[in-house]
Amino acid sequence: xxxxxxxxxxxxxxxxxxxxxxxxxxxxxxxxxxxxxxxxxxxxxxxxxxxxxxxxxxxxxxxxxxxxxxxxxxxxxxxxxxxxxxxxxxxxxxxxxxxxxxxxxxxxxxxxxxxxxxxxxxxxxxxxxxxxxxxxxxxxxxxxxxxxxxxxxxxxxxxxxxxxxxxxxxxxxxxxxxxxxxxxxxxxxxxxxxxxxxxxxxxxxxxxxxxxxxxxxxxxxxxxxxxxxxxxxxxxxxxxxxxxxxxxxxxxxxxxxxxxxxxxxxxxxxxxxxxxxxxxxxx
Numbered sequence: 001x002x003x004x005x006x007x008x009x010x011x012x013x014x015x016x017x018x019x020x021x022x023x024x025x026x027x028x029x030x031x032x033x034x035x036x037x038x039x040x041x042x043x044x045x046x047x048x049x050x051x052x053x054x055x056x057x058x059x060x061x062x063x064x065x066x067x068x069x070x071x072x073x074x075x076x077x078x079x080x081x082x083x084x085x086x087x088x089x090x091x092x093x094x095x096x097x098x099x100x101x102x103x104x105x106x107x108x109x110x111x112x113x114x115x116x117x118x119x120x121x122x123x124x125x126x127x128x129x130x131x132x133x134x135x136x137x138x139x140x141x142x143x144x145x146x147x148x149x150x151x152x153x154x155x156x157x158x159x160x161x162x163x164x165x166x167x168x169x170x171x172x173x174x175x176x177x178x179x180x181x182x183x184x185x186x187x188x189x190x191x192x193x194x195x196x197x198x199x200x201x202x203x204x205x206x207x208x209x210x211x212x213x214x215x216x217x218x219x220x221x222x223x224x225x226x227x228x229x230x231x232x233x234x235x236x237x238x239x240x241x242x243x244x245x246x247x248x249x250x251x252x253x254x255x256x257x258x259x260x261x262x263x264x265x266x267x268x269x270x271x272x273x274x275x276x277x278x279x280x281x282x283x
Contacts, residue, residue, distance in 0.1 A: 007200060011090070015097040022098040022139075026161030026216035029202045030094065030209045034143065038089050039206045043145040045081030046230045049111050054078065056252060060120060060171055067118025067223060072111045073252040082109055086234055091141055091209070092275035098211060099137040101238025104276040105267055107133070108252055110233040114152075117225040122171065124190050126160070127235075128214035129168040130178060130251045133267070136161075137238030142210040145230045150203040152223050154210050157190065158198040161213035178248055190217070236275065241267055 009018045010031040022028050034042070053072050061069035076082045085091075092104045114120075127140060142154050167184040169176055190197055204210065212218060214235065223229050243261040254271060261269055 008202065018094075019098055019100060022211065022213070025158040025198075025200070026213040027156045027158060027200055027218075028098070028211050029200075029204070030211055032207045033091070033094060033209050034085070034089055034207045036207065038085050039145055041081045042085045042143065042232050043206075043230070045079045045085070046111055046113065046145060046232060048079055048081065049075055050113060050230075060122075061114075061118055062120065062172065065119050067120070068113075068115040069118050069120045070111075070113050074108050075111070076106065076109045082232070085232075087273075087275060091234065092236060094211070095139045095141075095236040095238065096276050096278070098139050099238040101137050101240075102278040103239060103274060105237050105241075105272040105274055107131075107138070107235040107237045107241075107267075107272060110235070110252075112229075112231045112233060114223040114229040116223060116227055118223045120172075121222055122218075122220040123169075124157075124187055124217055124219040125168060125171075126166055126215050126217055129165050129184065131214065132244050132246055132250045132254065132257070133237065133241050134244040134264075135237070135241035136213070136215075137240045138214045138236065139211050139238075140214055140233055140235045142212070143232045143234070144204050144208070145206050145232065146228050147206065148204045148229055148231075149224065149227070150201060152221050152227070152229060153201045153204060154218055154220050155199050155201040156210070156212055157217040158200050160217040161215040163215060165215070166217075178246070178250070187217070190219070237267060237272070243267060 008029045018028055049072055054075055056074060057072040059070055076086055095104045165184055166187045167176055168178045243265045245258045245263050
C-alpha cells in the first residue's frame with residue numbers, strides 16, 4: 001500500500017502539515033531537526049553510555065550473533081549530554097506541534113546501538129503496551145548519530161496508532177511478560193505479507209529524526225557489515241497522558257512511582273520534567 005501524502009518535513013515545513021500527517025499516519029520523518037553541535041553532543045552521550053552501561057541496560061542480541069545489540073534506558077539524569085539535547089533542542093517544541101499539546105514532559109530516554117553485522121532484528125511491536133501510561137498525545141523521536149541505510153532503518157506501519165493495542169512480548173523469547181496471555185490480540189505476521197501494509201521507512205542521516213506515536217507498529221532489520229547504528233530515542237508526553245499503574249514490571253520500570261502518583265493522575269513528578277509550555281520561549 002502506497003501513499004501520495006507528504007511524509008517528510010524539515011524545520012521550515014508548516015506546523016499544520018506536520019501535525020495533520022502525524023495525526024493521520026502516526027509517523028513523520030523530520031530532516032535536519034538537530035544542529036550539528038547537538039548531534040555531536042548526543043554522540044558523546046551515547047559513547048559515554050556505551051562505555052559504562054547502567055544497571056537498566058539489556059543486551060538484545062544472542063551470543064552467537066556476529067554483531068552486538070545493546071539498549072539502555074532512563075539515563076538523562078546521569079549523562080549530561082543527553083539532558084542537554086533533550087532540554088535545549090527543538091524536539092520538545094516539535095512534539096507540541098505534532099500532538100497539539102500545551103505542555104510537553106519528558107517520559108524517558110532510550111539508547112539503542114547495533115554494531116557491525118548484527119543479525120538480530122527488532123521485531124514488529126507497539127511501545128505503549130510496555131509502558132505505564134494511558135493517552136494518545138505522545139511522540140517518540142528515533143534519532144541516529146550515524147548514517148542509516150533504508151535496509152536497516154526503522155520501519156513503521158502508517159495508521160496503526162489508531163489501534164488496537166496488541167500483545168507486547170519479549171523480543172528474543174516471545175514471552176507475554178506484561179499483559180496476561182490472551183488478554184490482547186497478537187500481532188499479525190507483517191513480514192509474511194508486507195504488501196498488505198502501508199510500511200514507511202527512510203534512509204536517515206545524523207540530525208534527522210523519525211517521530212512516531214507510541215502505538216505505531218514498528219520494527220527494524222539487522223545491520224550490514226561495515227556499518228554502525230547508534231540511535232537515541234526520546235519519548236515525550238503531552239496533555240492527555242496519565243499514569244496507569246500495572247501489576248507487572250513495565251519496560252522501563254519506575255520503582256516507587258505507584259506510591260507517588262495514583263492511577264489516572266497527570267504525570268506531574270520530577271522523573272518527568274516539563275520541557276516545553278505554551279507561551280514560554282523556545283530554547
